[in-house]
Amino acid sequence: MTEEIIIAGFGGQGVLSMGKILAYSGIMQEQEVSWMPSYGPEMRGGTANVTVILSDDRVSSPVLQSFDTAILLNQQSMDKFESTLKPGGLMIYDPNGITRHPKRDDIRIFQVEATAEAARMKSPITFNMLVLGAYIKVNPVVDFENVILGLKKSLPQRHHHLIPKNETAISRGMEMVHEAKRTP
Amino acid sequence: MDIKQIIKEENQVYRRTPLMTEATLSYCPGCGHGTIHRLIMEVVEEMGIQSDTIGIAPVGCAVIAYDFMDIDMSQAAHGRAPALATGIKRLWPEKYVFTYQGDGDLAAIGTAETIHACNRGENIAIFFVNNGIYGMTGGQMAPTTLEGMKSSTSPYGRNSETMGPPYKITEMVAQLPGTYYVARHAVHKPGPVRKAKKAIRQAFENQKLNKGVSLVEFVSNCNSGWKMTPNDSNIWMEENMFKFYPMGDIKVEGKLVNGD
Amino acid sequence: MKEIALMKGNEAVAEAAIRAGVDGYFGYPITPQSEVMEYLMLQRPEERTGMVVLQAESEVASINMVYGAAGTGKKVMTSSSSPGISLMQEGISYIAGAELPCLIVNVVRGGPGLGTIQPSQADYFQSVKGGGHGDYRLIVLAPASVQEMADFVDLGFELAFKYRNPAMILSDGLIGQMMEKVELPPQKERVKEFDQSWVITGKTQDRERNIITSLNLDPDLQYEHNLKLQEKYKSMEQDVMFEKIDCDDADYLLVAYGSSARICQKTVDMARSKGKKIGLLRPKTLDPFPSAELAKMSRRVKAMMAVELSAGQMVEDVRLAVNGKVPVYHYGMVGGKIHSPDDVLSEVEDKFIGGY
Numbered sequence: 001m002t003e004e005i006i007i008a009g010f011g012g013q014g015v016l017s018m019g020k021i022l023a024y025s026g027i028m029q030e031q032e033v034s035w036m037p038s039y040g041p042e043m044r045g046g047t048a049n050v051t052v053i054l055s056d057d058r059v060s061s062p063v064l065q066s067f068d069t070a071i072l073l074n075q076q077s078m079d080k081f082e083s084t085l086k087p088g089g090l091m092i093y094d095p096n097g098i099t100r101h102p103k104r105d106d107i108r109i110f111q112v113e114a115t116a117e118a119a120r121m122k123s124p125i126t127f128n129m130l131v132l133g134a135y136i137k138v139n140p141v142v143d144f145e146n147v148i149l150g151l152k153k154s155l156p157q158r159h160h161h162l163i164p165k166n167e168t169a170i171s172r173g174m175e176m177v178h179e180a181k182r183t184p
Numbered sequence: 185m186d187i188k189q190i191i192k193e194e195n196q197v198y199r200r201t202p203l204m205t206e207a208t209l210s211y212c213p214g215c216g217h218g219t220i221h222r223l224i225m226e227v228v229e230e231m232g233i234q235s236d237t238i239g240i241a242p243v244g245c246a247v248i249a250y251d252f253m254d255i256d257m258s259q260a261a262h263g264r265a266p267a268l269a270t271g272i273k274r275l276w277p278e279k280y281v282f283t284y285q286g287d288g289d290l291a292a293i294g295t296a297e298t299i300h301a302c303n304r305g306e307n308i309a310i311f312f313v314n315n316g317i318y319g320m321t322g323g324q325m326a327p328t329t330l331e332g333m334k335s336s337t338s339p340y341g342r343n344s345e346t347m348g349p350p351y352k353i354t355e356m357v358a359q360l361p362g363t364y365y366v367a368r369h370a371v372h373k374p375g376p377v378r379k380a381k382k383a384i385r386q387a388f389e390n391q392k393l394n395k396g397v398s399l400v401e402f403v404s405n406c407n408s409g410w411k412m413t414p415n416d417s418n419i420w421m422e423e424n425m426f427k428f429y430p431m432g433d434i435k436v437e438g439k440l441v442n443g444d
Numbered sequence: 445m446k447e448i449a450l451m452k453g454n455e456a457v458a459e460a461a462i463r464a465g466v467d468g469y470f471g472y473p474i475t476p477q478s479e480v481m482e483y484l485m486l487q488r489p490e491e492r493t494g495m496v497v498l499q500a501e502s503e504v505a506s507i508n509m510v511y512g513a514a515g516t517g518k519k520v521m522t523s524s525s526s527p528g529i530s531l532m533q534e535g536i537s538y539i540a541g542a543e544l545p546c547l548i549v550n551v552v553r554g555g556p557g558l559g560t561i562q563p564s565q566a567d568y569f570q571s572v573k574g575g576g577h578g579d580y581r582l583i584v585l586a587p588a589s590v591q592e593m594a595d596f597v598d599l600g601f602e603l604a605f606k607y608r609n610p611a612m613i614l615s616d617g618l619i620g621q622m623m624e625k626v627e628l629p630p631q632k633e634r635v636k637e638f639d640q641s642w643v644i645t646g647k648t649q650d651r652e653r654n655i656i657t658s659l660n661l662d663p664d665l666q667y668e669h670n671l672k673l674q675e676k677y678k679s680m681e682q683d684v685m686f687e688k689i690d691c692d693d694a695d696y697l698l699v700a701y702g703s704s705a706r707i708c709q710k711t712v713d714m715a716r717s718k719g720k721k722i723g724l725l726r727p728k729t730l731d732p733f734p735s736a737e738l739a740k741m742s743r744r745v746k747a748m749m750a751v752e753l754s755a756g757q758m759v760e761d762v763r764l765a766v767n768g769k770v771p772v773y774h775y776g777m778v779g780g781k782i783h784s785p786d787d788v789l790s791e792v793e794d795k796f797i798g799g800y
Contacts, residue, residue: 020623024450027625033450035623039476039561061710062622063703065784153450235646240512241657250655256644258515259657260508261538267505268512272644274496275468275518279646297508300501 001056003141004064006081008049009073014128017154018071019050021132024150025142026054036062047076054141071135073114075100092134092177102180109180110138112173125162126169133173144170203229203254210248212319214414216404217245219371220313221252223381224282227388228255237280238272240265244286245319263294266301269308280391282309287328288318291353298353305362305396309387312354312399315406316425323409327351330428335409350428354401358435364396366435370403372418376431395438403429447628453593453619454479456626457523457549460597462489465632466547467518468496470509472528475561476617477551480523493634503528507535507548514544515656517643519601519635523549525617526567527558529575536610537576541658543673545604547597548582549613551620554780562780563617565704568757571614572731579670581677583611584731586701590624592728598629607680608642614730616753618703618782685728686737690716694723696796697741698788699762700751701727704776708751710785715792722792730758735765742769747796749773751788 005022009015019035026033036051051067053059070081072093078100085091087106095101096115112134118127136142142150151166200206203225211217228237234255241249243262250257260268265283273281290298290312301308317335318324325335325342328350332341342350358366365387369380380402387398403425407417433441451459458480461469469489471481481499489495500506506522513520524532529550539546550571554564569575571584583603585596593615600611640651647653660666687705690712691697700708705726715722725741727734742748747770750759759774766772775791777783 020450023623027448027450033623033625035450036618037621039617039621059624060713061707061785062618062624063707063782063784065786233646235648237646238516238644247659248661250653250657254647254653256647256654257656258512258644259542259655259659260512261534264504264508264511264535267500267508268515270498270500270505271468271470271509271511271513271520272516274498274509275513275520276516276645296501297505300505 001054001141003054003069003139004067005052005054005069005071006049006064006067006084007052007071007073008047008077008081011048013048013073014125015048015073016050018128018132019052020154021147021150022052022054022142024153025147026150028146028149028153029142031055032057032059034059034062047074049077049081069135069139071131073131078102090139092131092138093180094131110134110177111180112177114173114176117172117176121169121172123165123169126166129166129169130173130176133170134177136170137174137177201225201229203234205252205254207251209252211245212408214405214407214417215245216315216371216402217313219377220311220380220402220404221249223371223377223384224284224311225253225255227381227384228280231385231388233280233388236278237282238276240268240281240283242283242285242289244289246284246286246313247320249284263289263292264297265289266294266297266306266308266310270301270304270306273306273308277307277394280309280388282311282387284311285313286319287312287314287316287326291327291351295353299357299360302357302397302399303360303362305364307391307394308397309391310397310399311384311387312401313404314401314429315404315409316350317406317409319406319409323406323411327353328429330424333424352429354399355434357397357399358440362396363399363435364393364438365390365398367433368401368403368429368431370421370426370431372405372421401429403431449626449628450623451590451626452479452621452623453587453590453615454551454621455483456590456594457597457613458483458487460594460629461521462487462492462495463629463631464598464601465493465519465634466495466521466597466601467634468498468509468513468520469522470498470500470506470513470520471522472500472503472506472524474503474525474528476553476563476620477523477525477549479620480549493631495634503531504535507532507539510546510548511535511539511542511544514539514546515542515644517638517645521547521549523551525551525553526555526564529567529570533570533576536582537578537580538658539610540576540580540582541578542656543608544610544656545601545608546610547600547604547613548610549615552614552616554778560780561617563703563753563782564778564780565616565702565753565776566755566757566778567614568730568752568754571612572733572761580673581609581680581731583607583609583680583683584729585611585613586728586730587613587615587619588702588705588726590619590622590626593619594626594629598632603683607676609676609680614702616703681732683729684732684734684736686734687726687728689724689726691723691725691741693721694744695721695746696723696792697745697748698722698724698751698792699727699738699748699758700724701730701758703782704752707783707785708788711788711792714785714789733761733765735761738762738765739767739769742766745770747771747773749775749792749795751783752776753782754778
C-alpha cells in the first residue's frame, strides 16, 4: 500500500501540522513516511501545502506531480491541485469560501464544513483535526488509535492537555464528512 | 682570571629567551615585532604555561610568528585570528589563547571578527601591533595610517575626506562590555618595554579570571615602510603616532580609565 | 531498542551531531538550513554532552572558528546553505591545506547570487572541483534521505579523521526540509584522549611544538606538500560509496544523487511497470566519485542520463568516467524548480527512444 496525499490551504490553517500528525500516525503503524512541505515565504495568510506519503515500502520520490488524495482548504489550492488527482482519487474539501467547486467526474469528492464547525465549537485551532477526522473516515489508511498516538508524539509535552480537545474534533470530523453534491 | 670563572649564572646579563626558537627573525632590523614576540614568550615562560598556551598567527609581517615562538600555534586567514581563538578557547577553556595581529589584519579585514570576539567577551588575549602601514605587502595604507601620512597607496598623504580618517579600534572595543582590559603600549625604549611586558602579563593573568577579552595594542614603527632609519622612525613615532594613539591603560578590570 | 523519530533532515543532522559526540558547532542562520542551529540550541547540548554551540557573526567567522578548533583535534562542524558556503570557501581551503578534519553541511539552495531558497544541486562543482583556491579536494557525501542526513554525520567525521581532511555533507533544501522516519544513532562519548602528534593543545616537554598552517613560503616544501595531498586524495578512492537500484538487467542507466536520486527511484519504478529496463546508480560519495563502477556499467548499458537539479554539473564526471563508450545525456531543472518523476520519465522515453 502506498498513499500519496497533498494537503493545501492557507498558512495558519494547520496544514503542515496536520500532515505531520498523519505522518506520525503512519509511523505508529510501522509504515514508511515522508512529509515534504512547500517552504519559504508562504507564512500565515499565504498558501501552504505539504505532500505526505504513507507506504508499506521504502518511499521513493517525496516530490510528486499526481496524488491519490487531495485535501484542499482554500480556493487557490482547489484551482491548483484538482487536476493533479489520479483518476479514481479522493478529494476532501471545505466548501467555506469556495466559489469554483470541483468539476472532475473521475474522482471521489467529499466535503467537510470544518471552518463553520470550528467556529461553532469556538475552537479555531481544532480546524485541521476536523479535516483529519474527515479524511481517516473516508479513507482509513491510518487507524484512529494510531492517529491519537501520532498526535501525542507530534505535540510537545506542554500541549498534551489539548489532546482530548483534538480527539473530540477528529471524531466530530468523522461524523460530519459527507459526499459532495455535484454542482451542475 | 680564567674565563670559566666569569661564565657563571650570577654574571649573566643577557640570555636568549628560552621560548624563542633559534630561527633568525624575518623582521627588518629596527622593527618592533621581534621585541613584542620576545616579551610574550618571556611572559609564557615566567608563568610556566608553555604546555597550556596556544597562539594564533595573522596574515601580515607576523605570518610566520610560529617559526619564532616555541609554542603550539595556528596560522589564521587574514583577519580571522579572533574567530580561530574563539573556536579553540570555547573547546579548551582551561588553555591560554592569544592572537597576534597587525593593523590591517585586526582593524581592516578582520574588523567584524575583532569586534564580535570582544563583544562576546571571549576569554582570550589579543595582541595588536599598530604600525600604521601594511608592512609585508610593501607599505600600503592601513586603517590606522595617520592623516597626511604617505604610503604606496596614499602617495600624496592620507586624505581623510576621500580615504576616511584613521580610526582607533582599541578605544572602540574598550566601549564593549566584553572587554576586561584594554591598554596601549610601545616597545621602542627600555622603559616602555618594561611597561609593555607588564601589560602582556596582565593579559595572560586575566585569562584565569574568565572575565573577557584583554587587548593590548602596541604602537610600533615600520622603518622600512615609513622609509626612515630605525632611530628616525622611533622619533617620528613618538612625535606623530603617540599624539593620535596615546599610551597607557584604556580599560582596567572592566572599567574605562577616563571614567567616561 | 530502536529509537525512531519523525524529523526534518536539518533536525536529523543536528541530533546526529550531538549523538556523534561532536565537540563544537559554529554557524550562522540561512534558509533553508536554519533548523540545524535552532534544534541544537533548543536541545541544550552543553548539558546533554558538553557540546559547544555558538552562533557566529558570519559564515566567515563560523568556518574560521571551525578551523581554529579543528586544529586542537576536537570534532567540530558547521552548516550553511549555498551563499554562506561561498563565503566559507577561503576557510575551507585553509582547512584542507592545513589538513584538518571537520564536517561542513551544505543544504543547497538555488543560485547564482542570492538566488532562491528553493532546493538545488547546483553547488556540485563548488563541492567536488574545489570551490576555494588551490589543488584540494573534500570528502563529499550526498545523503538521499533524512536517515542518511543522520548517518552521514558520524560517517563524515570518521572519514574526515581517517584522512585528516574536511568532509562535506552535500544536501539540499528538499532533504533538509523534508520529514521522514529516522532511526537515531546511539549516543557516542565525546573523545577525551587526543593523538598529540599534530594537535595544538599546548607544547609539552616530550614533543616539538605543533603548528597548524597551510603556508610554505619555500616552493620546494609547498611542492612536496601538494604531492602528498594528491596522494592522499588518490587513497580516498577506496572509500567510494554508491547504491545500485535495478541495475542488473538495465539497458539504460540513470545517474543521480541526493534528492534527485529519490525522484529517479520513482521514475525507475514507473518505467519498470511499463516493462522498460531502466536502472539507477546513486553515488553516496561524490568525491570520491564512482567512476570505476560507471566505466564498468558503460560496457553493459546502451546509454546513461545524469539527472540533477542543475544545468549539468555531475554529468561531466559521468562523461569522464564513461569516456565516450555510450552516450551520456543530462536532464535537470534549474533555479530552485524540482523535476517530478513524470518529468524524468518523459525525458527518459524521449532520449532513450528506440532502445525500447
